Amino acid sequence: MLEEVTITKAIIHRYMEKLDNHLELDVAIVGGGPAGLVAGKKLAEAGHKVAMFERKLSIGGGMWGGGMMFNEIVVQEEAKRILDEFQVPCREFEPGYYTADSVLCASTLCSVATKTGLTIFNLVSMEDVMIRHNRVMGLVLNWSSVEMAGLHVDPLTIKAKWVIDATGHAAEVLNVIARKVDAELNTASGKVMGERSLWAEQAENHTLDNTKEAFPGVYTAGMCANAVFGSYRMGPVFGGMLLSGEKAAAEVGERLKQDK
Numbered sequence: 001m002l003e004e005v006t007i008t009k010a011i012i013h014r015y016m017e018k019l020d021n022h023l024e025l026d027v028a029i030v031g032g033g034p035a036g037l038v039a040g041k042k043l044a045e046a047g048h049k050v051a052m053f054e055r056k057l058s059i060g061g062g063m064w065g066g067g068m069m070f071n072e073i074v075v076q077e078e079a080k081r082i083l084d085e086f087q088v089p090c091r092e093f094e095p096g097y098y099t100a101d102s103v104l105c106a107s108t109l110c111s112v113a114t115k116t117g118l119t120i121f122n123l124v125s126m127e128d129v130m131i132r133h134n135r136v137m138g139l140v141l142n143w144s145s146v147e148m149a150g151l152h153v154d155p156l157t158i159k160a161k162w163v164i165d166a167t168g169h170a171a172e173v174l175n176v177i178a179r180k181v182d183a184e185l186n187t188a189s190g191k192v193m194g195e196r197s198l199w200a201e202q203a204e205n206h207t208l209d210n211t212k213e214a215f216p217g218v219y220t221a222g223m224c225a226n227a228v229f230g231s232y233r234m235g236p237v238f239g240g241m242l243l244s245g246e247k248a249a250a251e252v253g254e255r256l257k258q259d260k
């Protein structure tokens with residue numbers, strides 16, 4: 001026999017338990033695209049307490065649609081090993097160019113990351129950050145439906161030792177910071193330079209260079225890195241996103257160790 005109220009109770013209790021367990025984090029990742037998913041998997045694997053907050057219902061960001069809705073993606077040689085690590089099948093198209101089915105890739109990144117220990121809260125948007133002593137120390141969160149309906153509902157907060165902005169082109173965490181922080185106080189940091197036009201090779205190389213601490217306590221990952229530091233966009237080549245997620249996780253993991 002199925003009791004409807006028991007079903008409701010099960011969902012409420014389990015969700016609250018999950019949320020309660022993730023109010024104080026080592027790392028909070030904002031955005032569930034490929035960069036965020038790789039970062040999340042790596043940090044979880046290294047034993048850090050990590051959660052991801054994603055505005056949308058689905059996880060995977062811009063990966064599902066491949067290039068212009070042709071649901072295939074391209075990765076370059078250097079990034080193929082990350083697809084191998086996640087066991088995403090890919091095929092060589094020409095030397096140095098590999099393709100993968102974008103639906104298989106997005107769903108597998110999500111599956112592997114969550115099975116490794118990344119907890120994902122979908123339908124939750126970062127609307128603001130908390131800054132203490134000129135360092136980000138937490139996120140201000142609300143239901144995406146509240147945001148979309150424009151309802152006047154106050155948010156809730158979580159604390160995190162580190163935040164990874166993996167919100168893609170919009171660089172939303174760093175844009176929030178840029179709007180709030182007095183430029184006088186933060187000469188090189190707290191600014192969003194905005195992304196440039198499309199140039200795949202330059203963009204892919206710069207993505208890795210631009211994966212770094214952009215404001216005390218906040219790392220960039222993925223396309224956000226180029227948006228923040230004024231570099232190119234790359235279109236549907238995804239290797240840089242995967243490598244950037246990996247780099248963000250490794251460096252944030254290192255900083256967490258140093259801070260202990």
Ligand code: 48F
Nearest residue numbers: 031032033034035054055061062125126167168222223235
């Ligand atoms: O855009 P997205 O896939 O970011 P990424 O991992 O990868 C970029 C590529 O998809 C593509 C590209 C590669 O050639 O240029 O664009 O850098 O995923 C970003 C995710 O962040 C979510 C958004 O819904 C998307 O799923 N997001 C954005 N702002 C917020 C957010 C926010 N304020 N709160 C929560 N999630």
